Amino acid sequence: MQDRIIEGSVDLFDKKGFSKTSIQDIVDSIGVSKGTFYYYFNSKQELLRDIHLNYIQNLLDNQMIYMNDSTLSNREKLQKMGYLIISGIRKSGKSARVFNREVRHLEEEHIKQVHAIRREFRMNVQRIIEAGIKNGEFRSDLRSDIVTFGILGMVNRTYSWYDPDGEVKEEELVDIFIEMLVNGLKG
Amino acid sequence: MQDRIIEGSVDLFDKKGFSKTSIQDIVDSIGVSKGTFYYYFNSKQELLRDIHLNYIQNLLDNQMIYMNDSTLSNREKLQKMGYLIISGIRKSGKSARVFNREVRHLEEEHIKQVHAIRREFRMNVQRIIEAGIKNGEFRSDLRSDIVTFGILGMVNRTYSWYDPDGEVKEEELVDIFIEMLVNGLKG
Amino acid sequence: MQDRIIEGSVDLFDKKGFSKTSIQDIVDSIGVSKGTFYYYFNSKQELLRDIHLNYIQNLLDNQMIYMNDSTLSNREKLQKMGYLIISGIRKSGKSARVFNREVRHLEEEHIKQVHAIRREFRMNVQRIIEAGIKNGEFRSDLRSDIVTFGILGMVNRTYSWYDPDGEVKEEELVDIFIEMLVNGLKG
Amino acid sequence: MQDRIIEGSVDLFDKKGFSKTSIQDIVDSIGVSKGTFYYYFNSKQELLRDIHLNYIQNLLDNQMIYMNDSTLSNREKLQKMGYLIISGIRKSGKSARVFNREVRHLEEEHIKQVHAIRREFRMNVQRIIEAGIKNGEFRSDLRSDIVTFGILGMVNRTYSWYDPDGEVKEEELVDIFIEMLVNGLKG
DNA sequence: GATGAATGAGGGTTCATTCAT
DNA sequence: AATGAATGAACCCTCATTCAT
Structure with missing residues (x-):
């Protein structure tokens, strides 16, 4: 029930x-x-909190699978991460949109809880960037925190416009993003 | 009043x-x-609509200034565009956040109006990408629409985390984004 | 003004x-x-009161013209009275409807004032009935007060359904009413 | 409740x-x-509508009882009809007054509904008049529609002045009205 | 486990009225 | 004589929540 x-x-x-x-x-x-x-x-609030925790915990669990996979390059890890989020739109786009839109309606305390988990997710991405810098995959002259915010912004916003049944498939979308991010737009 | x-x-x-x-x-x-x-x-709705139209019209007006400046390269235009949005956070961060968060509370008709202007803004950015592809500044093998969505996602999300009085200045933030976007992360 | x-x-x-x-x-x-x-x-109330007093005073004034005309039989006086009200629909149907519908929105004191004048109007009609009884025009076995209420009810209600531009002219309408009242429906 | x-x-x-x-x-x-x-x-409107429909449906139902009673002459049917309305004042005078006064506050759609039932009631009275004309009880030279409006006006207006606990009983009141209507006032 | 009648605080909105100009 | 900005009380209605059954 x-x-x-x-x-x-x-x-x-x-x-x-x-x-x-x-x-x-x-x-x-x-x-x-x-x-x-x-x-x-117990309340409408509690329902919203449960929805949020359900969703984000699931995301974090999936993230962990790739984080600890040592056979993947850091670029590949980024790719997996992006795919994780974007492919989630089809399965749980509603949850994802609710999650992204309605955080503000949580009570102070629950917001903090959710923010902590969000931060955890973000820090994991940042760790990938930093590992990539360390092993030479990525350049070292760009702040890893800002880069991370940028990447996540790019990926997260897809919820508001991306139609998984449109002409661009999830894989292609992630490929374009990662290719642009890693090799740049320059001609 | x-x-x-x-x-x-x-x-x-x-x-x-x-x-x-x-x-x-x-x-x-x-x-x-x-x-x-x-x-x-006349209503709370009307107030929200006015806030939205005020804000977005102003953004569009500013965009036009750079769009038609033929002395700028397309990379420079992208940079200006990013700076436009991000520097706006300080002056009108509140409006911007309200704009980004509360669109859903507008009535059907006003949502359409706002969406139309938003689309206009986005299409202008896409035109820059396409101009850059044509003149060889940007590579031609990435879909310009997706690239545009990606860039705007990256930049727009700053509203939710960026503190203009923090240690990273607006110029630096935009520089990092554009450099990453144009030349890529690879080491 | x-x-x-x-x-x-x-x-x-x-x-x-x-x-x-x-x-x-x-x-x-x-x-x-x-x-x-x-x-x-001074107030919305006062406006309503003025409308009412205007209207009813006018009606009462017109009534007086016929009341004191000694060349008319009592049946003729009834006829004139009915015509007075019903022909008023065309000229001042709006006022009349407002008068009949909105009395209740007057303040206690003004209601009394209006009721007094209304009563005056009604008593004049009753006097015609009684004069008719006295001189043998009308039968004497029906209470004159009830008869008066009946006649006025019949005539006043026309405001709610009668269309002066319809197929029945004012004169014809009054004729039917008076003929029915005086000579009865019986075949 | x-x-x-x-x-x-x-x-x-x-x-x-x-x-x-x-x-x-x-x-x-x-x-x-x-x-x-x-x-x-669901709303104040809906309450008013319910009051109206309750009241008028009840009236129509009672009317039907007499309409189909073939042992009654048409004069007797008129009498019953009048008694129906006037005796209703004691039991449901409040509803009746509300019904007569507040129709205008119904929404367009409900007004139509109520008007339709009102019309039905009126047409039944008119049918009595016409039956009486046909069988010779009533004279044939007066328009039956106007006569009907007149009778109903006379009877319906009682709500605004008649006190069932006053010196005139319901039966007497109806008798006066019907006698006046059928045999006329003439001496 | 599940119901649904009852609550009461609060929300958006309307409007007659006032008053400085 | 006329304006229109400003008021504040009252109104209809919504809704999360409680509780006896």
Whole structure:
């Protein structure tokens, strides 16, 4: 039941936004009563927090798989990382959009929790950049923190415009990004 | 008075979000009555729309200045464009954040209006990329639309993390981004 | 100006009702400012009262012309009275409808004032009935007060359905009513 | 609860009018909270509509009982019809007054609905008149539609002045009206 | 586990009215 | 004589939450 509620609410949060979605909307969409909702969640806030933690924990878990794979070059790790996020749009685009849009509606404390995990994810990417600099794959004259922010910005924004069923496939999209990032645009 | 209301509300929308900011909050913050608000704006929606149109029109106007400057290379144009957005954070970071976060709260019709202008801005950047490809500044084997989305994602996301009073200055930030984009990360 | 305001407001009260017509609506409709309204009327209430008193006084004045005409039979007086009201629909149907519908929105005190004049009008009709009974024109076995209420109900209700530009002319309408009232429906 | 709300609001609408009665007034009068009101009605409008439809449907149902009674003469049917309305004042005078006064506050669509049923009621009365003309009970030289409007005006207006606990009983009132209508006033 | 009636605080909005100019 | 900015009370309505069953 918890899962049905989460599923239904992610749908609605994606479509109408957190604050415009009422508990009534949610329970109607899955055919249960308001009482049921409050049997499984203490508040609307808590539901949102659960959605966020679910999502980000999953992302972090997947990240770990590649982080520790020593057969991959750092460029390849970046590529995997990008693919991880972008391919996620198809499976969990709604969650991802909700995650990216509705953080602000979390309570102070939960925001911190989510930010900490986000930071962790980002620091892992930054570690890849720094490893690449160390082993000569990447140039050393650009600040690794800024570079990381740049890369993640580029990749994360895809949620707001990318259609996984459009003419550009996920692999191609990631390839273009990584190629541009590593070898540059210059002719 | 219109301006005082806009100013005060941008502050609050930035701090607490559109839906959590009440008209009462807004008028309290500038010391007038609720009636006054409705003397100048027909609805909360209309206020949000005005904020959006103000902001984006200004951005588009500034973009035009560089677009038509034939003394600039395309790399330089990209650089100007990035600086335009990022330096805007200091002056109008609040508006910018509100703009980027609260679009969803606009009514259908206004969303379309804003999207149209946004698209215009993006297409101008794409035109720079394409001009660069044509004159040999940029490589021709990467889709210009995707490249454009990537660059804008990278630059626009700065609103959510960049502190213009931190240790990295606006110029430096843009330099890193453009250098990475044009010459690539590879060592 | 007073008259322009009254005219415009009668229009609107007729169309939308008293409580759904705002002062703003009124002043907009005649192209002046709100301040002007309050220069000429102390309140919305006062405006309504003026409309009512204007209307009813006029009716009462016209009634007097026939009341004191000794060349008319009592049936003829009833006929004149009916024609007075019904022909008024064309000239001042709006006022009449406003008068009949919006009395309840007057303040206690003004309601009494209007009721007094209304009663006066009704008593005059009753006097005609009684005079007719006395001189044998009318039968004496029906309570004159009830008969009066009946006649006035019949005539006054025309405001809610009668179209003076329809196929039945005012004269014909009054003729049917009076003929039915005096000689009855029986075959 | 629905019924308690309707009862309480009919009381208030009768006393103060629809637009001067707030939801707060209604819920205060029956000792529940505002939320409760909106649990049972979607809007103030909807409440008014329900009151109207309840009332008029009931009237129409009762009318049908007499319409199809072939043992009654047409004069007797008219009498029954009048008694139906006038005796209703005691039981449901408030509803009746609300019904007669507040139609204008219904939304376009509901007004049409109510008008249709009203028309149905009126047409039934007209059918009685026409049947009476056909079988010789009533004279044939007066338009049956106008006659019907006249009779209904006479009877319906009683709501605004008739006190069922006054010196004239319902039966007597109806007798006077019908006698006057059928045999006329003439001496 | 699940229901749904009931709550009450708060939100956006309207509007008659005032008053300095 | 006329303006229009400013007020503040009141209004309709929404909604997260509680609780007896």
